[in-house]
Amino acid sequence: MEDTGSIVAFWLLAALTLGSALAVVLIRDLIRAVVLLITSFLGVAGLYITLSADFVAVVQVLIYVGAISVLMLFAIMLTPRAGRNNAETFFRIPGILLAGLMAFTISLVSLDTDWAVVERGGFEETASAIGEALLDKYVLPFELAAVLLLVAMLGAILLVHPEGTDEE
Amino acid sequence: MPFLAKWYDLRDLGNAVGAFLDWIRDLGGPDWIPYVVSGLIGIVAILLWLLVSQLAFIWIERRVIGRMQARIGPNRVGPWGLLQPIADALKLLLKEAITNRYADKPLFWLGPVLIFIPALVVFAVIPFGEGMSLADLNVGVLFVIAITSINSIAIFISGWASNNKFALLGSMRAIAMLISYELVQAFALLGVVIFAGSMRLGDIVAWQSEFNTWMFLLQPLALVAFLIASAVEINRSPMDISEAESEIVAGYHTEYSGIKFGFFYAAEYFAGFAVSAIVVTLFLGGWTAFGLERWVPGWLIFLSKLYLVFFLFIWTRGTLPRLRIDQLMAFSWKFLLELLFIHILVVGAEVLIWHEGDYPAVVVLPIFAVINWTLAVALVVGWATFMGHLRPERRAKRAVLTQELGATYFRPAGGHGTGPMGEA
Numbered sequence: 001m002e003d004t005g006s007i008v009a010f011w012l013l014a015a016l017t018l019g020s021a022l023a024v025v026l027i028r029d030l031i032r033a034v035v036l037l038i039t040s041f042l043g044v045a046g047l048y049i050t051l052s053a054d055f056v057a058v059v060q061v062l063i064y065v066g067a068i069s070v071l072m073l074f075a076i077m078l079t080p081r082a083g084r085n086n087a088e089t090f091f092r093i094p095g096i097l098l099a100g101l102m103a104f105t106i107s108l109v110s111l112d113t114d115w116a117v118v119e120r121g122g123f124e125e126t127a128s129a130i131g132e133a134l135l136d137k138y139v140l141p142f143e144l145a146a147v148l149l150l151v152a153m154l155g156a157i158l159l160v161h162p163e164g165t166d167e168e
Numbered sequence: 169m170p171f172l173a174k175w176y177d178l179r180d181l182g183n184a185v186g187a188f189l190d191w192i193r194d195l196g197g198p199d200w201i202p203y204v205v206s207g208l209i210g211i212v213a214i215l216l217w218l219l220v221s222q223l224a225f226i227w228i229e230r231r232v233i234g235r236m237q238a239r240i241g242p243n244r245v246g247p248w249g250l251l252q253p254i255a256d257a258l259k260l261l262l263k264e265a266i267t268n269r270y271a272d273k274p275l276f277w278l279g280p281v282l283i284f285i286p287a288l289v290v291f292a293v294i295p296f297g298e299g300m301s302l303a304d305l306n307v308g309v310l311f312v313i314a315i316t317s318i319n320s321i322a323i324f325i326s327g328w329a330s331n332n333k334f335a336l337l338g339s340m341r342a343i344a345m346l347i348s349y350e351l352v353q354a355f356a357l358l359g360v361v362i363f364a365g366s367m368r369l370g371d372i373v374a375w376q377s378e379f380n381t382w383m384f385l386l387q388p389l390a391l392v393a394f395l396i397a398s399a400v401e402i403n404r405s406p407m408d409i410s411e412a413e414s415e416i417v418a419g420y421h422t423e424y425s426g427i428k429f430g431f432f433y434a435a436e437y438f439a440g441f442a443v444s445a446i447v448v449t450l451f452l453g454g455w456t457a458f459g460l461e462r463w464v465p466g467w468l469i470f471l472s473k474l475y476l477v478f479f480l481f482i483w484t485r486g487t488l489p490r491l492r493i494d495q496l497m498a499f500s501w502k503f504l505l506e507l508l509f510i511h512i513l514v515v516g517a518e519v520l521i522w523h524e525g526d527y528p529a530v531v532v533l534p535i536f537a538v539i540n541w542t543l544a545v546a547l548v549v550g551w552a553t554f555m556g557h558l559r560p561e562r563r564a565k566r567a568v569l570t571q572e573l574g575a576t577y578f579r580p581a582g583g584h585g586t587g588p589m590g591e592a
Contacts, residue, residue: 005200031328032275038321058310066317066350073324074343077336125306127367 009050017043030076038069055127185209210302214291221475222437226253229482236486257430265426272329279326280424280431286318287438294445295370297455297466308369309357312446313350316401319439320346323403323410326432327420338419341493342403342410348500349397355508356394359387359515360450373454379529380458384451386537389511389544391451393504395480398446400496402439404481406488409496444477445470452477502555507547514543 020040024033041064048057134142188209189202227242227250234241242249267276293308295301305311320342327339360383361367364375376382384391400407411419421432448454452473455466491499518536521527 029272031272031325035275035278035325054305054307055310058305058307058314062310062314062317065321066314067347070317070321070324070343070346073321074347077328077340077343127307127310 006050009046013043013046013050016040017047031073034069034072034076037072038065041065041069052124053126055130207302214302215288218288218291218438218441221441222434223253223257225437225478225482226256229485232479232482233486236483260427260430260433263426265428266423268331268423270331271423272331275325275329276423279322279329280428280435282325283319283322283432283435284438285322286315287435287442289315290442291445293369294442294449295373295454296470298461300455300467301370304368304370306366306368309361309367309372309450312369313354313357316353316398316439316442317346317350319401323420326424327410330420330423332423334416334418335420335422337416338410338412338422341412342420344493344497345400345407345410348497349400352393352500352504352508353397353401355505355512356390356397357450359390359508359512362512362515362519363387365519369449369454372450373456376453377456377461379533381533381537382451382453386533386540387451387511387515388541389507389547391447392544393508394451395447396504397500398443399481399484400500402443403436404440405485406490407496409490409493412490414490440478440481441474444474444481447477448473503551507551510547511540511543514540 017040020036020043023036024040027033027036041060045057045060045065048054048060185206189206192205193202230252231241231249242252245251245255267273290312292302293305293311295304323342324339327335327337327342330336360372363383363386364372366372366375372383396407403411408419409415411421413419416422421429424432448470455461455470457464457469457473461469518532518539522529522532522536
């Protein structure tokens, strides 16, 4: 991160990410909040790109922008009266305290850590390395995570599915 | 201006641009200038090409569909109605763009703008010819899948912001479709990636050129699944149930008028071209055509294939009736996905056999093609028979939500009848 381009990109993307994240918390309208959350996710994807993490950046767009926020939109749409007004919450003060504490901890850690500075080299592909790691060295945890997610999903369906609505 | 000498070599546009960039580099100045200039050239060229193609295809689509449906189509403005798209564009520009009083105004404005982004950004990774792509990403295929899913978010936003129940129904359908068909799209492209061994679109074209084959010859099922999934994703008829004029006025863009509607209209074509470009690149050999690319410029081959694929979309629009939403959902989850799971397994096994055994491609690839075609036909026929004719009770039913909302439908006495057509 020595050249001007990366530095400008970093500050712009950081401003986009944090600014829209802040707006998500402050804004009243839930749908607008989700739209701003999408911009925040896109900003994070941009930050990954400045770190040459191509695969993670694209997957960030695919999973968070394309899937998670869509599911959020779907959930908001199916919730009666929740869509137009993100009204008062009892947890405002604890929330602010917790967020401040987290921000403080993270900045403290990042300032305190002795970061290993990587030499600026050519762009290296990460996709094939990630693929090999997932399907070779870490294949068992990877598959277990898939099974765990499946079980969690089935459990969720069973929990919310009332008896007798399966067939007409 | 020495770079002009190479401009006449039209066989390779990249050649001319390369010469121009070299000329700029020779002029001196910082490194980023040629970089920015090359990007600008690409963006302007792609935009101009898109606009011209779009104007042409508005006319072609209306005439062709008119012909398919035994009508005449536009023939009043200019010779053979050729100026009709321009007249349409002028009309859209001049009409009042009404904003609903109770609309969510920022989002109402954002929707038509946002819908352009995925359709345009996808073209950044498409190789129009050898070395003719703006950014040949090494995760190109993933990028394509990721970007095209934004389309449905734009549709959702505009439908929600309209504050209109038909628009909301349309956007709800768009989101439901996105969730259902995103997986199908990803799985269809996964097979291609497994075979080519790379997610870079340029590499996939090079792979097809190296083994003298087109991917759809090896993986017909993936092509069909991808065509269907992307027709859903870009809202082309017969999968345009989020627009569905026959049911919910105009779906998500019911409240849009004037140039804002024009944006949706234009974006539909842009997205159509984008999807056709992906199909051509991944399944139809991109800018190569079994050695023809030595005589004809690659970009010309690419564009001809692209227009042919887009014609396929026009054709299906003109001939097939619109599907019902529950039919489309059931088709994704109960039909396409299962077939694609089997397809991925078979393709993976084939690649494993090929690489472990180190067989020559000339022997192996035709065998794989025969296996995959047989399998595709057998699977489609078999699964359709299993799901449909043999078990009438398994047929697509109304979505549970529709039932709970109290939708009425015809139920024949004592049967499993579910649809308005009285299927049981």
